[in-house]
Amino acid sequence: MNRAWWCGSDGLRTLTFALALSLLVTACGDDPAPAPGASADVRKDAGKSGGKPSGDDSTSRRDAGVKKDASKPLPPSDGEDGSSGGDDAGAKAATADGLPCAVAALLAQRCASCHGATPLFGAPMSLVSYADLQAPAPLHPELKTFEAVLERVHDDASPMPPAPKPRLTAAELATLDAWAKAGAPESAEACGPSVPTGDAGVDSASTVPKPADCEQTYELNAHGGSTPTDHSKFQISPMPALEGNQYHCFYFDPPYDSAAGMLWFQPMLDNTANLHHWILYATNNKTHESGTSAGCNAQQSGSYFVAGWAPGANNSVVPDDVALDLPSGPKAGLILEVHYYNTTGKAQEDASGIRFCTGAKAKRPHLAAVHTLGTEGLCIPAGASKDFGASCAPRTDMGDIHINGIWPHMHKAARRMVVSIKRKSGTTDVIHDAPFDFQSQVFFPMNDVVVHPGDSVLTRCYYENDTSSQIHYGERTQDEMCYAFTMAWPAGALASPPSMLSDPSTALLNRCADSLSILQSCNGIADRPVNAEHP
DSSP: OOOOOOEOOOTOOOOOOOSSOOOSSSOTTSOOOOOOOOSSSOOOOOSSSOOOOSOOOSSGGGGTOOSTTTTOOOOOTTTTTTTOOGGGEEEEEEOOOSSSHHHHHHHHHTTHHHHHSSOOOOOSSOOOOHHHHEEEEOOOOSSHHHHHHHHHHHOOOSSSSOSSSSSOOOOHHHHHHHHHHTOOOOOOOOOOEEEEOSSSSOGGGOOOOOOOOEEEEEEEOOOOOSTOOOOOEEOOOOSSTTTEEEEEEEEEEOOSSSTTEEEEEEEEETTTTOOOOOOOEEEEEESSSOOOOOOOEEESTTTTEEEEOTTOOOOOOOTTTTOOOOOOOOTTEEEEEEEEEOOOOOOOOEOOOOEEEEEEEGSSSEEEEEEEEOOOOOETTTOEEEEEEEOOOOOOOTTEEEEEEEEEETTTTEHHHEEEEEHHHHEEEEEEEEOOOOOOOOOOOEEEEEEOOOOOOEEEEEOOOOOOSSSSSSSSSSSSSSSEEEESSSOOOOOGOOOOOOOOGGGGGOOSSTGGGGGGGGGGGGGGOOOOOOO
């Protein structure tokens, strides 16, 4: 049975943007993940071994001859074993570059992993030099960048650094405030000792090692060829049709056996300048040969979410009493959907993907899945602040539903998400209420929150449209979404009962809530991406 667990607004859409699952709540202040090996093939690991790949193609794992051979285990990538992943090369001198040393050091330590010399993960500008801070702010050109920075670091509703990273301390705020109050003058002082930058590497606090009961490890990568063993990088279009946005799907046969469940995964990041997100979907009715790829949209019908990455996410491990459901059988397939955002006008290349481990799901008491709450009925007028909500009445025939965590996903106009449970008794429990930042999309773990039969789950998303155009639901970075990707067990329980489905043709999607919410988007059904392949 196909399971695309939809506890949101529309069963036809199974976009579950990642990025739900990341139990590690890291943010852009840390390097989100190591670069991938260049191989696009499916690889497996019968055990752990030491060593660390250099990241240089000439010495990467693809040249080690390690492919589908369990007798040749893959070495752990940076952070896989819980180690640092960083080295002394990450420590950079806080050169003045026109900034006072105290300001330069603060920005290097707290901002550089996204706002470095080359902005990453959707960050709109660098915060490295005096010229950077004096330039017009990209999103608010009426302000200088340092003025926009000051607004955000003091903004309680949408702070920087974004949650769950800690806010700037009182002393750090005082450093920036004093410099700005003095007129943000240029400085000629030479800075002293080198200081570690925020992108010095993944530190031990921001990595999650593989659990001891992992039995096999596999990799799936974006690639340019049409076989599972292809090593070439995928060529990103220089002029994507959707205003810089390009979706491309890579198809694989499952490399594991039918008894396996996912226990841990690690994002492998290559071209972080153009990578918007990736999602690993599963299907029990595959449509493509293993190793092939095709242009696609943000809608993989008949599939369900397994894992994903967006800026801020890192290594992820499920609770030690839970395994994530994976597809198996003759028609089972895995789909790596990658969203690129390329506005350079030049062709780019990428080999990003996922590294994950499996273990015997029968050895863990509970089988979980990622379910989707939210709404597609979004229409935010120009210059307006607005919120939208949706209620989910999940199945009552599978007993209590246990929530292990929530991963909010929205886009750049989003400011906050609130998820609550309306109890059958009439009381309401808020289980998630936090600011949202597009550059730090992290998972919020929960200690076994229980939804009882008869309860409903409500999701509400808050937006501020600072542009001169209305914003509607859609797959582009410039559009908006309202999804709460929720890991819960039993798998498939956090969804509407099949008898409540309004469209029998989508019965296997197990959707929840109002299937017609898309009609409330600015352009109605036209705002839903067409499920079609594109060259």
